[in-house]
Amino acid sequence: MENGVNNSKGEGFLSRMALNDNKAGMEGLDRDKINKIIMESSKGSRFYENELKREQQVNQRIEKMMLQKAQITEQQLKKAQAEVERMATELERSRDLSRVIVHVDMDAFYAAVEIRDCPELKDKPMAVGSMSMLSTSNYHARKYGVRAAMPGFIAKKLCPNLVIVPTNFAKYRAVSGEVREIFAEYDPHFQSVSLDEAYLDFTDHLEQRQSWPESLRTHRFHASSTATGEEQIKLPQEAVPEEKDLSPVLFDDSPSSSPCLSGPEGVGAAGGAFEVFGTSVEEAVREMRFRIEQKTMLTASAGIAPNMMLAKVCSDKNKPNGQYRLPSTREAVMDFVQNLPVRKVSGIGKVSEKMLNALGISSCSHLGQQMGLLSLLFSETAWHHLLQVSLGLGSTFIPRHEERKSMSTERTFKELSKVEEQLSLCRELCEDVAEDMKEEGLKGKTVTLKLKNVSFEVKTRALTLPYAVATVDEIFAVAKDLLKTEIDNESPQPLRLRLMGVRISAFVSSDDKKPLQRSIIGFLQPGKTDSSGSSQGMNQKLDKEHLSNHSFQTGPLACLPLVQKCQRQEEVPRQTCDQPKQSFFQRAHAKRLQLQAANASTQEEGLGEKAFVITYTDTCAQKGVESSTKANKSNCTASDLSENDYVSPIEAHASTSGCGATVSESLTCPVCFRQVETTDLNVFNRHIDQCLSDASIKPNQWTVFDTESDLDLENHQKECEEVESNRVPPQEDQHSLENDSLQTVLLINGDNKTATSSQPQSHNDKGPILICPVCQLSQDSDDLTIFNHHVDLCLNREVLHELGGQTLSPINPPSVINSKALDRGRLLPTQASKGKTKRRDSPSSPPSKKAKGLGPRNTIDKFFR
């Protein structure tokens, strides 16, 4: 044990950099010499420095662990041991040796493909990749220590004659497809791990195979030709039943031990044109490998074992072009596992190995001996895994490949420090991701930006939206903000990047949207049929000129999103079993509640709170805002195309839903869905109130109204006014306030003084922080009109997204905030709102609580109670 400790410290930085001779084909080479070259090539580089740093981190982790270990008492250990024993017994009882799992792994796959297609390479050391990075190498090259994940320039130093062939993934995919066709014949449910690797469950095949006639177990040499190769036709003269000869990858000095090949069954028939395979597992697997080779001229190795974990280890055992079967007995398994180095186990990598080594654990037998200790030092998941490994246990069924959970793209480049270039690169990445998303018809809520600076330090910044996105503009809107935040945080220094990546995750389940979308669309076509009100119409881009000629007063406009939220509340739980999603209003309400609480304590100081204001403006006001927004965002560069494609969701909404209701002098009640023949919002509000009190029968359905209804309107109003007067809105804002009959102030939140003083390091010279409560992004300017405009659009966009309006060009949410800023600003974190919005028992507020004719804004206010 003490050795382990010293070891981990003594070797120190070496372990991250040094040659990893874990892989096949690396036996008996001059490790020291190779390591020396690797070190010399690396030393002093930024990469190396970063590796040192990370090595130190690991060492600290280990030290911490050792300290913990030192504190463990005899008694604790005993107890832990007992616990482990219990669990081991439990696991032992469920041990299943009845399955036959096969792990197949193509030998040096990419390299083999390239050699096959360019036979001159056959006898040369070669690798696939670039000077910067190699994907794989052939076995010649491995003799020099050249291996996957090694940069080409270092490989060149190890082996100056190394030929580096660029990757050609399309080709590898094609070949992989051919191989998979064969896999499928042995297990239609096989699971591929990568292009060159798969797990198969042979159990069923074997059962059937027992009764197969020879004819079904007979396979011709070159039975089918390959589509990819140039010179496919191999003559039977070469077709000695030693697959070795066909393989472009194998070399005399490679192990090439294929025990089965020497078996009596592998006899070529007359002329060597075909071969008959037996009915045993080995024969079946050998047959499969044979067929792979005949079809692709590439060899594969395989492991046969009672579970996945063991099969994987076994496939490495006789690589290349070999196979190994671990008998399905407990004894064989336990024996096998005893001598197995922990590092060989999938899931135990460099770091875990090092930590285990520090505890004196290098083989799985040690694992078994130390499980008590490990259960105290490692997380539950970790030690459970280790315990299973130590018992030779693993999954005995091959899980279906689950749906993907994320999609990303990233790129490494020479130092990139200019903001414009960073932004345009960011957009490019978003374009790529969006394209892929489209291909798979996915939408996701979380966008993550990944940055690596020239010192190799990696950063990720993520933001989760309340709705799922998929298009370039949507993704870029978020990614750009995340990026800008980082740029701002670093300024005046530039970000010196070497890599940027964009990832999208938190996909919505596909059955989550369609039925919902129908029902909303249904609602959007109230009473009278709108000629353009089809679902298709919703997706159309709308002509702004046309729209601006409509005089929608904001009543119905403002109401729509709300109604739709209601609808959504009602629909979503029915469609999916997801936990109920929070509407914007629920979140807003939760924030409000918290602020009120906060207010109660800070009111005396006369500090208003930082404000969130959502103002519903009419079209004219929006137009004004739009131009000023553009002016304000001049720093968004030409790459920010969303600006140009912009279509106001509200406008789109109105025209497609027939919600220019003022024209027809009726409004749609979001509660009863009936047309109310009035344009007087007070009348309309009274109607809604009535409906709401009636609706108390089904409180669930009206959560939104419930939660909003107990907002203190007066207080609310006051805050709004404070904000308005404090903020000094620009001209056009004033203008719109005066002229527009309807403005909605929805949420007041926070105080900019507080904000600026409590977090001077960010945004301080930019005035107040306005955070869109829908998309959670902050805004570039403190112009309330702009902000309101943004929220307006966001709000409606959220709804439109649910309508499947992918073709709508989205708005470009203004910049910049991250969760830290939120926290520091003591805004309510999203999580906190969850609990609070659960109360849905108090139906609606009595009409008396209504706003009392405080002017236009008030009227709409009421809408959002």
Place this chain on the structure above:
DNA sequence: ATACATACC
């Protein structure tokens, strides 16, 4: 929910 680390190919 975020950030970061580890792992695999």
Place this chain on the structure above:
DNA sequence: TACTGGTATGTAT
């Protein structure tokens, strides 16, 4: 000159 890119998952906050 030069140390990847894509995905999943675990751990910590």
